[in-house]
Amino acid sequence: MSSHKSGTEERLCTTLGKGLRASGRGLTQGSENPEKQRVLHMHEACSPIHVNHVRDKLREIVGVSTNWRDHVKAMEERKLLQSFLAQSQKGLPPRRMKDSYIEVLLPLGSQPELREKYLTVQNTIRFGRILEDLDSLGVLICYMHTKIHSAKASPLSIVTALVDKIDMCKTSLSPEQDIKFSGHVSWVGKTSMEVKMQMFQLHGNEFCPVLDATFVMVARDSENQGPAFVNPLILESPEEEELFRQGELNKGRRVAFSSTSLLKMAPSAEERTTIHEMFLSTLDPKTISFQSRVLPPHAVWMEDSKLKSLEICHPQERNIFNRIFGGFLMRKAYELGWATACNFGGSRPFVVAVDDIMFQKPVEVGSLLFLSSQVCFTRDNYIQVRVHSEVASLANKEHMTTNVFHFTFMSEKEVPLVFPRTYGESMLYLDGQRHFNSMSVPANLRKDYLVEP
8 A cells, every 4th residue: 555655754764775875784885976886785795786686696595496397396495494494583683674775786777788678669667577676676685684694595485465555756767777776674573574665767977766665575484384483673773763663554554454445344424425426427317217327528437447468377487486476467467557547548657656466365387367457546647547366277267366456557648537337346446546545646746757567
């Protein structure tokens, strides 16, 4: 979920980054010219982390092969790591926020051969690829926090549980300038970790902020069968204490949001009034009937805003635990959502926010992935899109929901209103309205978003 980002939270993230840079851990070092700065891995003070090496490092940490034919053997070997798991959180050494701080470079400017993977036909950057990079980085950050020096490979299986929010800043993205990611663990529970990440792009001689992201990761045992404890967090400054407190508030907000879900609770009185007024506005004035419905001017029925796609989940898209990579799922859902917004609005849409992506069930290699996208709320030139993901195995035709994605787009021009026909669609409309209203990006932002599929 997106929530209103306070100036305090933005200042804290900036302060932590500056403080970490001053401390020389996981930081930028050397020339004052950002183009010549070296981004350092925390434990390899002379080696920059290239974005293409993040997943290689994850495989090295977990101890798995890059070859699909070896995956069964690798998973069997991971069973031997069970003895390294802590029996309680008290048995684990505390870690600092700076222990997990990492910076990663995506050198689109200095290595042009990388651009094609990230390039759109409009010469902007594919946001779906950025989602993949954020997902990998979030996992790596958590492995830095939970590193066990006595073990050759980590006994933990760390997976993405939730994309809490991704908020875009007022910066367009060029495929010809270097990008930098940074992040660290900002909150821990017993078996879960909140990760805050930021993305910057080089403009002139300065890296300018592009987005802020908050992910929630969970630790499981070496066989990915049950929960595992993670290291507690030491707070070393008032700024870190405030970041941790914000993590607690985020957890409480998620619980509250879930408890008031329209799948559990009736709409509020104000929401019921909204739906009833929309219903009345669609009644045909020529007839005295609840059955005769007509669309108001400049409006579209919600059922006419749908797009669907199907993906076959090949081994190439697997993660380090031989399930389908969460970043791949996000990219495919985002690209379908973008196409839905484009088709609906009649012009090129730009992403504003991503929130509340819950990974409810892992997707197995070989599954059929069904994605269904529809516009569920609009206002002015904003489009709220919901993408529902479900899987079926080749042997079993039963469909099971794995994810629900929420994307907020901004169109180049004002878009039609979307109207629900049924009670179920009315609930989708209200849910979309809730997600839109929770967006922390100011409503007056317009065309300096240039982030596309």
